[in-house]
Amino acid sequence: MQRARWGLRLWHRGFGIGAGLWLLLLALTGTAIAFYDELDRALVPELRTIPGEFTALPRVDLALATAQVRHPGFVPRHIDLPNRPRDSIMIIGSENGQAAQLFSDPRDGAMLGLRSSGSFAFDRRHLMDTLYALHMDLLLGPTMAWVLGLVALLWAIDHVPAAILAIPRLARWWRALRVKPRGRRALYDRHRAPGLWLMPVTLMLAVSGLCLSWQEETRAVVSLVSPVSERLHYDFPDAPVPSRPIGVDRALARVRGAGVWRVDSVQILPAKAVYAVRAFDERDLDGIGRRWIYVAMADGRILAERHDNGSSAGDAFFAWQYPLHSGKALGLAGRALICIAGLVTASLCLTGIALLLLRTSR
Known part of the structure; x- marks a missing residue:
């Protein structure tokens, strides 16, 4: 012993x-x-919040268009929609190969600011993102x-x-x-x-x-x-982005027309020519929308949907x-x-x- x-x-x-x-x-x-969101809002209210309250539908396409004009090298990948009346739109992507986050006013798409992401900086604008990156992989x-x-x-x-x-x-x-x-x-x-x-x-x-x-x-x-199970878009065939995609606003309207109102975020999947809309659902285990609804960029068809909970014990785990x-x-x-x-x-x-x-x- x-x-x-x-x-x-x-x-x-x-x-x-x-x-x-x-x-x-x-x-x-x-x-x-x-408490990432709460601390980040307190540190950079000029990016994370807007004056007054706004409960109508956010102007996502206008925000993307304004961002393209102000930052031509910015490539959007993930759009986090407002969950509270004073939240801004957060658009995650990259600018000239550097990870970045861009913030827009949901009322008119006006750009509130842009910050680099994944950099080693402890000023108030980058503190929370730096701590998050350190927790994930020490920025390495x-x-x-x-x-x-x-x-x-x-x-x-x-x-x-x-x-x-x-x-x-x-x-x-x-x-x-x-x-x-x-x-x-x-x-x-x-x-x-x-x-x-x-x-x-x-x-x-x-x-x-x-x-x-x-x-x-x-x-x-x-x-x-x-x-x-894996997320459905992993098995989608590769497809070129159409010359005239329907836009995020129309994709969200298509999802809402199918009975889904509360949307958490949208992922842009250009390699699949698909918008992956993440909606809130009663099956969610946290405050993040876990219901994935895939909308074709070409014509707005709903291609498939799946909840992260899946259908097996392994999925639930x-x-x-x-x-x-x-x-x-x-x-x-x-x-x-x-x-x-x-x-x-x-x-x-x-x-x-x-x-x-x-x-x-x-």
Whole structure:
């Protein structure tokens, strides 16, 4: 038994040394971006909001046309429509190969501003986008995203030795949940107890982070147990963009004519000559429209539709990963819990480093 505990302790310390700083960065950035929209609106109200309230249909085509005049090199990819009366239109795309976000007034399409995306900058205009990019891949691209997926996998595994080491005697498990304010064991208690309190939440964050970072790998594993469906446009044939596409406004009108009123966003898929309209639905697990409706650019025909929840247990498993990881599955309370879990995880990293330095200094 002692040899087994020694091995678990060696693993736990090794994980802390190898991944502690990465995990600390992920925890702190994740804490902030749990309230990304609220913080971003407060930091850049001139981009994210409009004066007064507007509840009519947004002028998307006019916004795209104005953006093309002001920024000829801007290529739109994703259009996030206003969900609140004072929200602006956010158009995500690229300008001359650089990722960018453009903001427009939904009333008349007037351009409110443009900011680069994925750059390392901490001014108020770029702060939240920088934190989001750091959380995704440290601004280092797909290879680092894969590395962070490995950190998530090791973190998920580490929950087992951490729990065993924290509770040496199962019959007295409650003692591991207490924190002594003073004494030699106070630092150890501050490392152990909060980790046990929120262990179900941090384990969920580790597993969901793994699924979001290693999407292809985790889908291949889950598909061994249950079928996993992909989004329908992945299988659409390639098609040229028509010389006179119907435009986003007409595509939205076509969707609304089919009985869908609340639309979350639109993805422009030029390689498929399709608009992918994302609509809100009672099956949604978070505050993002998960019902995909595909509209042909040529004539406005609805080609297909699908909800992210899918039809199998594998589909449902992956549909839950982002809502759980972001906390949005439980609304405001869920996001607050994610913030707390992030702060606790950061504290575990710091107290773990302090414990290691304390032991090595003896």
